[in-house]
Amino acid sequence: MSSEKEGVRHTADVPSITPGPSRATLRTSDGVRIEAVHSPCETRGTVRTAQGVHTASVPDTAVVVAHGFTGSVDRPAVRRAARAFARRAGVVTFSFRGHGGSGGRSTVGDREVLDLAAAVRWARELGYARVATVGFSMGGSVVLRHAALAKDDPGARTDAVVAVSAPARWYYRGTPAMRRVHWMITRPAGRLVGRYGLRTRIHDRDWDPVPMSPVEAVPLIAPVPLLIVHGDSDPYFPVDHPRSLAAAGPAELWLERGMGHAENAADDALLARIADWLSVP
Template sequence: MTDALYRSAPLSAPERRRLTTSDGIDLDTALLRGGTDRTTAVVLANGFTGTWRSPGTRSIAERLLPIGDVMTFDFRGHRDSGGLCTVGNLEVHDLEAVCAHLRGLGYTSVASVGFSMGAAVAVRHAAMFGGVGAVVAVSGPSMWYYRGSRRMRLLHFGVEQAFGRWFLRVARRVRVIDTGWDPVPPDPTQAAPDLAAPLLVVHGDADSYFPIEHAERLYAAAPEPKDLWIEPGMGHAERAMTPERAERMALWLARRMGGRSGGEDGERGT
């Protein structure tokens, strides 16, 4: 990795914490310490059905530790967190609860890194609440109700049909609302112009959920400073992350949160 940002750090077991959102939902979270900068923290927001317990999420978190300590959590309706998943709507309150908790612990700079549904939440959260030093949106949608891929049609079946919700609850330990949004919240592209933090959009050209047009649409809507990486051969979200990609994200965060840019910041497909 350039600039030799990544290096091994002594790791301790994740510190389990229960947090409560502003709308009363109990969240299961884990703080991973080992960063050398105790003023900066990074929050990882998983995709739909994702969990902080997954080896993939842990691997990404470890690669971000040179930036600071990393907090991961399960969105509402996922595993041991309370409530019902709203598939990207009320989850902004989950992310705000985690960011506020970190600020309460004394971290003066907090960044959010979201994947798929978590990417949409990270963009909307930063636009609505502010308070983050940088946002990374990986494999995120630019609009709601997209059904242009087979996987997204299956996902809609899972959240809209009783059998699909039963399967998610039994097989993936995810509990989903059985009603539609009312009102429909602004989508990530509509929220992006209100961002006051640097944005990095990362998307694979082999994503089987959302084509790269989603990344390009989101990037075009956001104000500067912003960067877009279209990654050759990359699939979708956490499972498509490699150590090298996570390390480059860490380098981008270090530069942007430190007020610096250059090198690969503005490059596509690096």
């Protein structure tokens, strides 16, 4: 697995903001086809939040959702997150390479920054002036690295970042859940389970070079606003991961009592709070 300069070229079958959900095929700078869905904002004009009713230019904002490892654009938890965010903004969801209907093979957080860059660029070309990224687990590591690496690219940069259940560092094996993940990634039998059991096609080569870690990316994100969200009952990454991320640079940290891992554990109330946070310029 290897990194290269992040950038995007893509093809899409939707030229502008449309009244209903629309599917598109994006193409990354390294030529991988990525399936994506655009869901326009459901709310126009006035918005009801936990703080009351106010007027907001919600059609100007898009949230790009980056799912976790073995997820995809059509997984129920991803669609639920998309519906929650669509009450406040337009939403772009997509499947990372090697996942769902996208092409290529997963590099488990390395070249996935190119997939996210393609999705962000598409959101801007759809007409959104402000684009925020929300990533879960592996997607959380990707939104952090993308925010650091694409900050000088006007088309692919993000205006706000939320990393939910993200790892701080690579190669973590300190929990049984992560030891199972590493077995699936590194063993031929595990990759077969990923392909046929979880619709996730995993690259069989090691990273070369090892990409920038999430905790190394965090100091490079400012002045873009950054929110770190993590559950204190996460079975994959204990709370030293979010604390390390928040300590690495300007960031707000939410440690959620009783929450498990990633999009499957993010309930509607938490998603609404994240949407509220993202709505603040």
